[in-house]
Amino acid sequence: MKSLNESNVHKCRNVREKLELHLARDPRKVVILDDDPTGTQTVKDVPVLTTWDKDLLIEEFRNDRKAFFILTNTRAFSENEAKRINREIVEYLDDVSRMTSKDYVLISRGDSTLRGHFPHELEDLWTDGLHRFDGILFYPFFEEGKRYTSEDIHYVEEEGKWTPVSETAFAKDTTFGFKCSNLKDYIAEKTGGVTRIEEIQSISLEDIRIGGADAVASKLKSLKNNQYCVINSTEFSDAIIVALAVARCEAEGKRYMIRSAASFVKARLGIFENTLISGEDLKVNDQSKAGIIFIGSHVPKTTMQLNYLLENSELASIEVNVVALLDEKSREQTIDDYAKQIDAYLQDKKDVVVFTSRSVVAFDNLEENLKISVSISEGLIGIARRIQVAPRYVISKGGITSSDMATRGLNIQRAMVQGQIIPGVPVWLTEKDSKFPDLSFVVFPGNVGEKSSLCDAYEIISK
Incomplete structure (x- = not known):
C-alpha cells in the first residue's frame, strides 16, 4: 500500500488545509478523557486536568483553547468504578456545557496495545441514553509507538518486525489480557459475543488512501445506533484524512464516540508540527541540581x-x-x-x-x-x-x-x-x-x- 506522500491517487493534496478550515469553524470544545496520563504523548500546549471539579471545567470551557485533557485513570480501577467515573465526568461536562452555552465533542483516549476497560467503561453513555451516537469508532493506531492496523489486524513493531498484538506480552497482561489481534474479533471478545463480528464495520487503508475523505465520510455516515467501526492506519497522514472525514460528518449532525490512541487525538486537534521539545527548551527547577x-x-x-x-x-x-x-x-x-x-x-x-x-x-x-x-x-x-x-x-x-x-x-x-x-x-x-x-x-x-x-x-x- 503506497503512502500518501508517494501516491498521486488522492484528489486533494491540501487535506491539512481543509481539516484546519473545518476545525477553525467548529466552536465546540474537544474534551479528551484519558484512561491514564500517557495520552498527552502527541500534543503540545494543551492543558490537562487531573480532577473534574466543575469550577475547573467551567474555566476550561470559557477559555480560548480548543481542547483539554481530563485524566480519568480508569485503567487503574475496576470495571464498575471505571464506568462510574466516565458517567460522572460526562454528566458534569453536560452541566458545564449548558452553563457556558458551549457544546463539546468527546474522545476517549485508550491504550494502543489494547489494554483497558474498553468498551464497558463507556457503555453507559449510550445504553442509558446519556448521549446518542451514530457510531463507536475504534482507532488504536499510534505512529509514535509503532502500533499499526492493516486489514483490521493490529500490530506492534518490535525490533523492526510487525507482530500481531495478541502475540506480544501486552496481550498477556494479568489484568487486561486478550486473545485477538483482529480488531473486529477483539470487540466481539471484549463484549462477550454480544456484538457480532458481522455487525462491525471497518474503514480500510484503501478507503483512506484511494477514496480519500469522501469515501471515509460515506462509510461513517452509514453507521447508526452505536454501531462499531474499526479504523485501519499505518501512518499519520491516514489519521489526518480520517479526522477530516469525521469533521465533515459531525458538521452535518452525525455524532461519534471515538476510542482512539494518541495519534488520532493529534490529528483531531490539528497539530501537524513537530511536538518534540529540546533539552534547552525544557523548564527545569534550576534551584535543584538533581532529579x-x-x-x-x-x-x-x-x-x-x-x-x-x-x-x-x-x-x-x-x-x-x-x-x-x-x-x-x-x-x-x-x-x-x-x-x-x-x-x-x-x-x-x-x-x-x-x-x-x-x-x-x-x-x-x-x-x-x-x-x-x-x-x-x-x-x-x-x-x-x-x-x-x-x-x-x-x-x-x-x-x-x-x-x-x-x-x-x-x-x-x-x-x-x-x-x-x-x-x-x-x-x-x-x-x-x-x-x-x-x-x-x-x-x-x-x-x-x-x-x-x-x-x-x-x-x-x-x-
Missing part, C-alpha cells in the same frame, strides 16, 4: 529499559522491596526510609532512579492483580509525598504510576503539556498549586520506546 526517576511499570520493555539505564549511566539507584511495601506491618517505615534516602541523594546533587523489585506478584483473580498494582503504586506515591528536597525534574515510568504520581504524589490539578522529550513521551509543566511548582514532569509510558529510550530521555533532561 528523580520513578519506575513502577513491570512490563518487559520497562525492565529492559531500566537495565540499560543502570548499565549506561552513573545515577544512584534505589530498589524498592515490593514484599515490604505489601506488608502492612513494615509498609509505613519502608516508605519513610526510602524517602529519606532520596532526600539525601538530592542534597548531594545526585540523580536517583527509584524502582520496584522486578519480580511480579500475581494471582489468578484479575481484581486482585489490579489491587496489587495499585498498592505498589500507592507505595511509590507515599515515598514521593514524603520527599522534602525539591527535585530538578521528575520522570515517572508506567501509566498507573504516573497518574498516581501526578495527582497524589505531586498534587497536580492542572498542568500544561510542553511537548515530548522523545517520541511518545510527554512532558508536563506543573502549576503553582502542585507540590513542586514549575517542575518538568515526564510521563513515560511503560510500553513505549526502544532499549535505550529511558536512558535517552534521562540524558536530555539531566544536562
Whole structure:
C-alpha cells in the first residue's frame, strides 16, 4: 500500500488545509478523557486536568483553547468504578456545557496495545441514553509507538518486525489480557459475543488512501445506533484524512464516540508540527541540581529499559522491596526510609532512579492483580509525598504510576503539556498549586520506546 506522500491517487493534496478550515469553524470544545496520563504523548500546549471539579471545567470551557485533557485513570480501577467515573465526568461536562452555552465533542483516549476497560467503561453513555451516537469508532493506531492496523489486524513493531498484538506480552497482561489481534474479533471478545463480528464495520487503508475523505465520510455516515467501526492506519497522514472525514460528518449532525490512541487525538486537534521539545527548551527547577526517576511499570520493555539505564549511566539507584511495601506491618517505615534516602541523594546533587523489585506478584483473580498494582503504586506515591528536597525534574515510568504520581504524589490539578522529550513521551509543566511548582514532569509510558529510550530521555533532561 503506497503512502500518501508517494501516491498521486488522492484528489486533494491540501487535506491539512481543509481539516484546519473545518476545525477553525467548529466552536465546540474537544474534551479528551484519558484512561491514564500517557495520552498527552502527541500534543503540545494543551492543558490537562487531573480532577473534574466543575469550577475547573467551567474555566476550561470559557477559555480560548480548543481542547483539554481530563485524566480519568480508569485503567487503574475496576470495571464498575471505571464506568462510574466516565458517567460522572460526562454528566458534569453536560452541566458545564449548558452553563457556558458551549457544546463539546468527546474522545476517549485508550491504550494502543489494547489494554483497558474498553468498551464497558463507556457503555453507559449510550445504553442509558446519556448521549446518542451514530457510531463507536475504534482507532488504536499510534505512529509514535509503532502500533499499526492493516486489514483490521493490529500490530506492534518490535525490533523492526510487525507482530500481531495478541502475540506480544501486552496481550498477556494479568489484568487486561486478550486473545485477538483482529480488531473486529477483539470487540466481539471484549463484549462477550454480544456484538457480532458481522455487525462491525471497518474503514480500510484503501478507503483512506484511494477514496480519500469522501469515501471515509460515506462509510461513517452509514453507521447508526452505536454501531462499531474499526479504523485501519499505518501512518499519520491516514489519521489526518480520517479526522477530516469525521469533521465533515459531525458538521452535518452525525455524532461519534471515538476510542482512539494518541495519534488520532493529534490529528483531531490539528497539530501537524513537530511536538518534540529540546533539552534547552525544557523548564527545569534550576534551584535543584538533581532529579528523580520513578519506575513502577513491570512490563518487559520497562525492565529492559531500566537495565540499560543502570548499565549506561552513573545515577544512584534505589530498589524498592515490593514484599515490604505489601506488608502492612513494615509498609509505613519502608516508605519513610526510602524517602529519606532520596532526600539525601538530592542534597548531594545526585540523580536517583527509584524502582520496584522486578519480580511480579500475581494471582489468578484479575481484581486482585489490579489491587496489587495499585498498592505498589500507592507505595511509590507515599515515598514521593514524603520527599522534602525539591527535585530538578521528575520522570515517572508506567501509566498507573504516573497518574498516581501526578495527582497524589505531586498534587497536580492542572498542568500544561510542553511537548515530548522523545517520541511518545510527554512532558508536563506543573502549576503553582502542585507540590513542586514549575517542575518538568515526564510521563513515560511503560510500553513505549526502544532499549535505550529511558536512558535517552534521562540524558536530555539531566544536562
